[in-house]
Amino acid sequence: MKGRVGMNNLLSQDFEKALLDMDQRAATKILTQACEAVEPIVFVEQVVMPALEKIGDDWDKGLIALSQVYMSGRICERLVDTILPPASPNRTSQPAMAIAALNDYHSLGKTIIYSSLRASGYELLDLGRVGVDELVRQTIEHKLRIVLISVLMLPSALHVKQVVERLKQQKCKAKIVVGGAPFRFDQQLWQEVGADATGANIADALKVIHRIMEEMA
Amino acid sequence: MSMETMTSLQRVLTTLGHKEPDRVPFFLLLTMHGAKELNMTIREYFSKAENVAEGQIRMRKKYGHDCLYSFFYAPVEVEAWGGSVIYSEDGPPNSGEPIIGSFADIKTLRVPDIKQSPCLVKVLEATRIMKKMIKDEAPIIGVVMSPFSLPVMQMGFSQYFDLMFAEPILFERLMAVNEEFCVNWANAQLEAGATAICYFDPVSSSTITPRDLYLKTGYEVAKRTLARINGPTATHLASGNGLPVVADIANTGTAAVGVSCNEDLLAVKAACRSKTTVLGNLNGIEMRRWTPEQTENEVKSAIQQAAAGGGFILSDNHGEIPWQVPDDVLMAISQAVHKWGWYSKK
Ligand code: B12
Numbered sequence A: 001m002k003g004r005v006g007m008n009n010l011l012s013q014d015f016e017k018a019l020l021d022m023d024q025r026a027a028t029k030i031l032t033q034a035c036e037a038v039e040p041i042v043f044v045e046q047v048v049m050p051a052l053e054k055i056g057d058d059w060d061k062g063l064i065a066l067s068q069v070y071m072s073g074r075i076c077e078r079l080v081d082t083i084l085p086p087a088s089p090n091r092t093s094q095p096a097m098a099i100a101a102l103n104d105y106h107s108l109g110k111t112i113i114y115s116s117l118r119a120s121g122y123e124l125l126d127l128g129r130v131g132v133d134e135l136v137r138q139t140i141e142h143k144l145r146i147v148l149i150s151v152l153m154l155p156s157a158l159h160v161k162q163v164v165e166r167l168k169q170q171k172c173k174a175k176i177v178v179g180g181a182p183f184r185f186d187q188q189l190w191q192e193v194g195a196d197a198t199g200a201n202i203a204d205a206l207k208v209i210h211r212i213m214e215e216m217a
Numbered sequence B: 001m002s003m004e005t006m007t008s009l010q011r012v013l014t015t016l017g018h019k020e021p022d023r024v025p026f027f028l029l030l031t032m033h034g035a036k037e038l039n040m041t042i043r044e045y046f047s048k049a050e051n052v053a054e055g056q057i058r059m060r061k062k063y064g065h066d067c068l069y070s071f072f073y074a075p076v077e078v079e080a081w082g083g084s085v086i087y088s089e090d091g092p093p094n095s096g097e098p099i100i101g102s103f104a105d106i107k108t109l110r111v112p113d114i115k116q117s118p119c120l121v122k123v124l125e126a127t128r129i130m131k132k133m134i135k136d137e138a139p140i141i142g143v144v145m146s147p148f149s150l151p152v153m154q155m156g157f158s159q160y161f162d163l164m165f166a167e168p169i170l171f172e173r174l175m176a177v178n179e180e181f182c183v184n185w186a187n188a189q190l191e192a193g194a195t196a197i198c199y200f201d202p203v204s205s206s207t208i209t210p211r212d213l214y215l216k217t218g219y220e221v222a223k224r225t226l227a228r229i230n231g232p233t234a235t236h237l238a239s240g241n242g243l244p245v246v247a248d249i250a251n252t253g254t255a256a257v258g259v260s261c262n263e264d265l266l267a268v269k270a271a272c273r274s275k276t277t278v279l280g281n282l283n284g285i286e287m288r289r290w291t292p293e294q295t296e297n298e299v300k301s302a303i304q305q306a307a308a309g310g311g312f313i314l315s316d317n318h319g320e321i322p323w324q325v326p327d328d329v330l331m332a333i334s335q336a337v338h339k340w341g342w343y344s345k346k
Helices: A002-020 A024-037 A040-060 A066-083 A108-119 A132-141 A154-169 A181-185 A202-216 B008-016 B033-037 B049-063 B076-080 B103-108 B118-134 B151-155 B157-166 B168-192 B211-216 B218-227 B243-251 B265-272 B292-306 B327-340
Strands: A097-102 A125-130 A146-150 A175-179 B140-145 B196-200 B233-236 B256-258 B277-282 B312-316
Touching: A002 A024, A002 A040, A002 A066, A024 A040, A024 A066, A040 A066, A040 A108, A040 A202, A066 A108, A066 B157, A097 A108, A097 A132, A097 A154, A108 A146, A108 A202, A108 B157, A125 A132, A132 A146, A132 A154, A146 A154, A146 A202, A154 A175, A154 A181, A175 A181, A175 A202, B008 B312, B033 B049, B049 B118, B049 B327, B076 B118, B076 B151, B076 B168, B103 B168, B118 B140, B118 B168, B140 B168, B151 B157, B151 B168, B157 B168, B168 B196, B168 B218, B196 B218, B211 B218, B211 B243, B218 B243, B233 B277, B243 B256, B243 B265, B265 B277, B265 B292, B277 B292, B292 B312, B292 B327
Parallel strands: A097 A125, A097 A146, A146 A175, B140 B196, B196 B233, B233 B256, B256 B277, B277 B312
Antiparallel strands: none
């Protein structure tokens, strides 16, 4: 067991380096070699997720560029799609989940979180850019149990309140997880708008979703 | 008894010269709030130069801060490049669909002619009216997007990253056209009466770009661009982090740097001392729900950390106060500066 953990640490470091270099070829090579020895889901949990969390953390600390975070997410998403196809039972047995950008025309934050979650083995819908009405409608229609909302502008963050109220009126119990710049700058804002949770970065998003999934299980 | 012995302009110039004026200068960087003063929608307010000039004059009268701000909104520049602007009832206008759909579009991109762009002419007209009204009493702060940050609105963030890493030649070409535009736009505002230009460059902040990449990109762009602007500039990171690069930013020849509330103001001030003036760093987002006591404490604490020796202008940390920040908070900021901001007691 110990040997395995040691190997994973080394592997994680190499994998992380490949991502930071935006070197998809090197990342693929590490994945192919590792998957000869372990199950894909093990690789995802022990190598991909920690690497993405570390990269998100390092970005928070100002050590690496946003472009590296973005590219890492995309590369991992692509790689994981090849080993854990979207219809894989490991993905589909989870509660229905989706992500959306509320009102805003800017979707980089949403894309990063979407890719990171998919690269971590979760399946989720991308609703794109939606208004309050549309988000409520789609939440009901898809019977979503977890809705992630990403915003960039403060007014959009405040509009989450309407989403929460409207869903409550319709007796929908979906968990609302919010994120984006306004929630990073005002740490009480997520509670003010009635969300169930928030996250400041990739690592947070993964932790929060993991926790909610466990509570639902 | 008023303890003021300087005009706003004298106060600001003194602090920019790294000397202590009569009191700490403060900029309430208000844009949309002018619409509230004039009882208009945001869209209506920005539709006429006269509205914005009038709004700025009224707000300075009300809060007693040390500048006028001729900034409309960032996407005004994209509009000049042929893009669209999307208005909102309770927030700043945003840019619409990117004007650069594919990398090939960059090859044929042409620098907009300022005189032929009604949206820019309107900003210049507002600047002229303000100048006529304020004369040399207070500085007028104009705004440009940096050539390095503008592409996020021209082509979208992820496309821009792809360009930066995969297409160095096209990236340089885009910088060249954007630099040309930025210099023309800044100089036109100075000619119309702006005292200084705020160069918004959040993509250069360490929140987006690490220092080694910045030195190869945003830093070089800023050095070239600022050298051709015929007046003082302030570089604003729009609440992105800047501590790892403030000394470099000072080297680009800028007179001030706008810093984030997420950074240690003491450390920022230490890094900037006698090199460049610190502009900041009240949390504009959180400000919306500050109590009067909290407001006073925030102002007092910023002043205690950064005011000594001059080289400090108190403001929010983004370069624009959100629409949702209420009047009483703005008033409380002003009162706190007038209480705690005096440099020497008589
Ligand atoms: C770079 C920047 C710019 C650039 C590019 C912006 C863009 N994307 O279009 C430029 C110069 C163009 C710009 C302009 C403007 N900006 Co600006 N800008 C920024 C800055 C510094 C970074 C934004 C960014 O893109 N970050 C990168 C993304 C990936 O980060 P993120 O969205 O926060 O996402 C991360 C986390 O939040 C989290 N996350 C995101 N979504 C979710 C969802 C869930 C569920 C979870 C768990 C986590 C999560 O994970 C992501 C990765 O870690 C921020 C301030 C800041 N420090 O964040 C201001 C900021 C976004 N800007 C702001 C504003 C107002 C504007 C303007 C409207 C100003 C104006 N009046 O014109 C314009 C409009 C631009 C437009 N496109 O129309 C405000 C918005 C808030 C507000 N006041 O309403 C901010 C927050 C500044 C502030 N402190 O007030 N800006």
